[in-house]
Amino acid sequence: MSELRITRRTVLGGFGAAAVTAILPRGGRVLAQEGEPLKIAFVYVGPIGDLGWTWAHDQGRLAIEEAFPNVETSYLESVPENPSDAERVIRDFAQKGNKIIFTTSFGYMDPTINVAKDFPDTVFIHISGYKTAENVGTGFGKIEEPRYVAGQIAGKMAATGQLGYVAAFPIPEVIRGINAFTLGVRSTNPEAVVKVVWTNTWFDPQKERQAAEALLDGGAEVIAQHQDTPGPMQAAQDRGKYGVGYNADMSSYAPEAVLTCPIWNWAAFYIPTVQAVIDGTWESSQYWGGWQDGVVDLSPIGPMVPEDVKAAAEAEIELFKKGEKTIFTIFSGPLKDQNGEERVAAGVEMTDQEILNMDWFVEGVEGEIPS
Amino acid sequence: MTEASAVVRWRERMPLRVERTLEPSLTVRILVPIVSIILALLTGAILILVSGENPIAVYRAMARGAFGDRYGVAETLVKAIPLLLTGLGVAIAFRMQLWNIGAEGQLYLGAIFATGTALFLFPDWPAVPLITAMILAGLIGGAVWGLIPGVLRAWTGANETIVSLMLNYVAILFSEYLVHGPWKNPQGFGFPGTEQFPEAAWLPRYGTYRVHLGLVFGLVAAVVLWVILRRTRWGYELAVTGENPRAARYAGMRTRRNIILVMALSGALAGLAGMSEVAGVGHQLQRNLSPGYGYTAIIVAWLGRLHPAGIVLVSFLLAALLVGGDQLQMGMGLPAAVAPMLQGTILFFLLGGEVLTRWRLARR
Numbered sequence: 001m002s003e004l005r006i007t008r009r010t011v012l013g014g015f016g017a018a019a020v021t022a023i024l025p026r027g028g029r030v031l032a033q034e035g036e037p038l039k040i041a042f043v044y045v046g047p048i049g050d051l052g053w054t055w056a057h058d059q060g061r062l063a064i065e066e067a068f069p070n071v072e073t074s075y076l077e078s079v080p081e082n083p084s085d086a087e088r089v090i091r092d093f094a095q096k097g098n099k100i101i102f103t104t105s106f107g108y109m110d111p112t113i114n115v116a117k118d119f120p121d122t123v124f125i126h127i128s129g130y131k132t133a134e135n136v137g138t139g140f141g142k143i144e145e146p147r148y149v150a151g152q153i154a155g156k157m158a159a160t161g162q163l164g165y166v167a168a169f170p171i172p173e174v175i176r177g178i179n180a181f182t183l184g185v186r187s188t189n190p191e192a193v194v195k196v197v198w199t200n201t202w203f204d205p206q207k208e209r210q211a212a213e214a215l216l217d218g219g220a221e222v223i224a225q226h227q228d229t230p231g232p233m234q235a236a237q238d239r240g241k242y243g244v245g246y247n248a249d250m251s252s253y254a255p256e257a258v259l260t261c262p263i264w265n266w267a268a269f270y271i272p273t274v275q276a277v278i279d280g281t282w283e284s285s286q287y288w289g290g291w292q293d294g295v296v297d298l299s300p301i302g303p304m305v306p307e308d309v310k311a312a313a314e315a316e317i318e319l320f321k322k323g324e325k326t327i328f329t330i331f332s333g334p335l336k337d338q339n340g341e342e343r344v345a346a347g348v349e350m351t352d353q354e355i356l357n358m359d360w361f362v363e364g365v366e367g368e369i370p371s
Numbered sequence: 372m373t374e375a376s377a378v379v380r381w382r383e384r385m386p387l388r389v390e391r392t393l394e395p396s397l398t399v400r401i402l403v404p405i406v407s408i409i410l411a412l413l414t415g416a417i418l419i420l421v422s423g424e425n426p427i428a429v430y431r432a433m434a435r436g437a438f439g440d441r442y443g444v445a446e447t448l449v450k451a452i453p454l455l456l457t458g459l460g461v462a463i464a465f466r467m468q469l470w471n472i473g474a475e476g477q478l479y480l481g482a483i484f485a486t487g488t489a490l491f492l493f494p495d496w497p498a499v500p501l502i503t504a505m506i507l508a509g510l511i512g513g514a515v516w517g518l519i520p521g522v523l524r525a526w527t528g529a530n531e532t533i534v535s536l537m538l539n540y541v542a543i544l545f546s547e548y549l550v551h552g553p554w555k556n557p558q559g560f561g562f563p564g565t566e567q568f569p570e571a572a573w574l575p576r577y578g579t580y581r582v583h584l585g586l587v588f589g590l591v592a593a594v595v596l597w598v599i600l601r602r603t604r605w606g607y608e609l610a611v612t613g614e615n616p617r618a619a620r621y622a623g624m625r626t627r628r629n630i631i632l633v634m635a636l637s638g639a640l641a642g643l644a645g646m647s648e649v650a651g652v653g654h655q656l657q658r659n660l661s662p663g664y665g666y667t668a669i670i671v672a673w674l675g676r677l678h679p680a681g682i683v684l685v686s687f688l689l690a691a692l693l694v695g696g697d698q699l700q701m702g703m704g705l706p707a708a709v710a711p712m713l714q715g716t717i718l719f720f721l722l723g724g725e726v727l728t729r730w731r732l733a734r735r
Contacts, residue, residue, distance in 0.1 A: 076700050077707035080662045083653030088446045130560050172561040
């Protein structure tokens with residue numbers, strides 16, 4: 001029976017949406033905390049059990065359920081990023097009466113925008129993209145801040161100055177992560193070199209592990225990564241080397257190797273977003289939160305890190321948390337590219353757009369950006 | 372006593388043997404698929420019960436997702452189009468016992484050629500000539516990719532299964548190279564993907580639904596293929612060559628030419644699937660264009676018994692199974708893995724039933 005009701009509401013939602021918005025102010029509907037629950041949906045690119053990117057988003061979903069008494073969340077895992085599947089799933093969630101839909105991978109950008117046109121009464125939040133609409137906002141975080149501090153620790157732990165980075169895809173997000181990490185490394189170990197290997201994957205434990213092994217064969221002392229699986233960390237542990245994970249605390253997979261992991265805390269973005277929609281104050285925006293907001297963080301520093309290195313890192317973490325240091329401090333001149341050419345003059349900070357579009361490696365990175 | 376002789380003795384003692392049925396009776400051909408589906412649903416029901424849900428409610432939700440309203444039907448059709456075109460493509464090759472498993476790569480090549488036509492060759496053309504040009508480009512792209520294993524097989528005897536499979540990776544990586552490199556949208560903030568096609572290059576859709584002209588391509592292709600196979604001398608040659616290549620050669624059929632033509636046609640149909648995905652659904656070339664349509668096509672072709680009408684039916688049913696599977700987690704909160712498990716169970720029984728119609732146990 002309850003399903004039948006949903007179907008009927010779906011029909012109303014689909015065909016009556018335009019009429020409803022015309023009568024009610026945006027978001028000003030009685031999305032009360034009593035009565036009918038507010039329905040929120042999540043579209044995930046991987047499985048929740050990845051203990052990486054998707055897991056971190058699902059922690060955000062659980063935090064929403066905890067924080068709001070009258071919300072109902074649903075989700076679909078492993079939704080392919082091709083045009084036919086993603087748009088169908090997002091549209092179906094909208095038709096099922098969800099009022100906020102989080103689409104948590106870059107490949108969902110155009111499908112999200114397409115569906116949003118037909119559901120002006122629903123709020124869409126797309127993670128990691130750049131397109132917005134009146135009812136579509138974006139969200140992302142400055143994970144480069146914790147990556148930089150992780151680099152400072154890694155630089156101290158790499159005695160020979162050889163580090164490796166298992167990189168996902170040659171897109172700006174990954175490139176600036178490598179750059180932030182390398183700048184961190186070279187701030188504590190000025191001669192160090194970070195070698196990059198591309199896997200062209202987000203989630204392929206075998207391939208990512210093999211890429212790490214290749215870097216370890218080449219003499220890397222610390223392995224950093226951008227993908228969602230702990231494969232590279234396990235490879236580092238098997239060779240008795242160190243690693244810097246990503247997305248979530250990966251230390252349970254490789255307790256002797258993982259120095260620390262830059263991690264996501266999506267609740268810091270999700271809960272205020274849901275609150276704003278409930279209050280009727282939500283407006284489309286491009287959220288890009290930093291360590292100060294708590295949306296990004298560093299997992300606990302491992303016991304193999306010497307006390308003095310740990311203390312230095314913790315002091316640095318404090319500066320970022322207070323907002324005294326930010327991503328703009330990291331990407332401020334003088335910055336040279338890998339050919340030694342000056343890209344940012346001394347005393348100049350890169351702008352948002354320059355950071356978001358970064359397509360060159362800083363000095364100290366060894367590897368090419370395929371184009 | 373060696374193991375081999377033990378097997379021989381065991382075989383000798385077995386009163387039963389497996390033999391091929393020459394002509395399955397009509398009753399068998401109708402009954403077996405029905406029984407297979409019922410068994411599959413029953414086995415699936417056990418899986419669902421183990422996951423703590425009511426199987427009837429789950430099946431109803433799946434059916435509603437796939438056929439419950441016009442929107443569901445439209446989405447099922449959207450999913451069926453690439454399965455239909457690639458399924459027809461591999462089926463015609465399989466008819467000649469040419470194991471083209473390169474439909475995935477041929478699909479990508481068709482998409483690449485169509486994209487090049489829309490974005491770089493004739494971006495200013497109006498809709499009708501532009502879409503016509505894109506259709507031709509898609510057909511040619513797929514055909515070229517099918518020709519490579521075809522020509523190698525015909526002239527050097529190279530195994531077309533391996534060659535066509537390997538070319539899939541080449542095609543996908545080539546497409547990755549284009550969307551990350553020279554064809555990357557300059558306004559795309561460095562993210563992979565071409566810019567959107569001009570609107571003239573979009574395939575017309577039915578009303579506000581996403582079902583597009585590609586459906587017509589698929590149905591027309593099915594009819595054309597049926598006519599070729601049933602009504603033309605060439606279709607007859609294909610069947611003979613497939614069943615008995617030596618007899619075909621004695622009869623004066625030009626085997627090499629036929630291998631090359633069939634592989635080109637097979638690839639062209641997959642290429643058309645790629646064209647219709649970019650022009651009908653995505654309106655751009657991007658990463659992850661296909662979730663493996665070219666491989667699912669092999670299942671579609673076999674379940675459809677390599678018959679165009681069967682392939683039309685199976686591609687629609689398989690699409691419904693894939694689309695309906697979304698509902699298990701979205702609506703009922705079941706683990707995402709239950710959908711592919713159910714899909715796998717159903718395919719297992721259908722293919723198992725298929726074997727039973729062709730083979731039977733007989734007393735010695």
